Amino acid sequence: MTEFYWFGVRNRKQSLGGPRAHLGAAGDSRMYHTDNYKNNITGRSILDILTPDLVVMEEAFNKNMAHFRSIVSNRISHRPHCKMHKSSIIAQKQLKEGNSKGVCCQTLSEAEVLSENGIKDIFITNQIVNKNKINILSELNKYSYIKICVDNANNIKDINEISKNKGIRIDLMIEINCGGGRCGVNSYDEFHGQYKLIEEMEHVNFKGVQAYNGSSQHVYEREERHRESERTYSMIREYLRCLDKENHEDIEISGGGTGTLEFDIESGLFTETQAGSYLFMDMDYARVAGDSEKGVGGFDNSLFVITSVISKPSPEIAVCDAGLKSHSVDSGYPLVHGDTGLTVIGVSDNHCVVKDESNSLNINDRILLIPGHCDPTCNLYDRYLIINNDAVSDIWDIDARGRNI
Missing domain, CATH: 2.40.37.20 (D-serine dehydratase-like domain)
Incomplete structure (x- = not known):
């Protein structure tokens, strides 16, 4: 494809072309002239x-997908984060052409759209604490497999109670605050207590750990970014020692991103990476x-x-x-x-x-x-x-x- 910096359109006649859009009476479905033009832009x-x-x-989009697939290969599973593109079409491409195991999203309503459009393995990398939302989550789990993050004991109890009423079981990922300063548990005692609470309950299941450090993704200098990543990995390993398990092979450890991808793979710690921005990239x-x-x-x-x-x-x-x-x-x-x-x-x-x-x-x-x-x-x-x-x-x-x- 031609490499371009800008497109000169000097002395070029511009014409809307095509039939004029019909603007119906008030209350009718309307198609404005600009909408009509935009809907007929394909091929132009x-x-x-x-x-x-x-x-x-x-071309660049496909190249990025292929390049990512070659980097990841069989070294780590991929669960791309769809909060970046918010498109079920692109999510399907990542699953089929990018060999991804499932997807991430950030909100319940994003998960609904993805589920409605055939995505059957979704991780909401956020806390769902409102009881009305938990009810919706329980209904959504009848159509797609949805797991979520938790970092609060009362929230875990609410999810268990609502899941019991729905006759289902919901998988939970305990989130640890590994540097982002947003959601996540902040102590080993808190982590272990929530892990034990989940294990004691019948309608929730401990699936693993959410360990995403967003602050390290955009550290510009490579060595500093590597040091920040290693600090995160050390913290995660310390949290894992709190579990009553001799090995962690059956535990999912999800996190990482585009900025730390090479280090995340080398660490051998994560079972899956959530990298998403690799498809588009941006100035930052x-x-x-x-x-x-x-x-x-x-x-x-x-x-x-x-x-x-x-x-x-x-x-x-x-x-x-x-x-x-x-x-x-x-x-x-x-x-x-x-x-x-x-x-x-x-x-x-x-x-x-x-x-x-x-x-x-x-x-x-x-x-x-x-x-x-x-x-x-x-x-x-x-x-x-x-x-x-x-x-x-x-x-x-x-x-x-x-x-x-």
């Missing part, structure tokens, strides 16, 4: 996309690798926000139409794809200000932005436009978008 040039929009370069993972265009582990950027220049207030400044409503900046401003000499210097609700020192951009030119953080950026869109040979070849729904319950 990338230049025809109404910006801003979210695009996936399928590029910082981890110290390479703006290739992320940690040698994965390529495959996810971009495509945006158009809508104003040139001065020769050295271009304003594009992708602002805070189009990409997340919690990990920093997006990066302009390619060796362009273009730099994002400001972002507001609907505008992105680009420093254009060589005055290379003109009105209606397109540029590709590498999001600072892929997860919340994907949650802003309803679908991915899949790009092959500079044309839209497919559309993948982001069907778990906004499923935050």
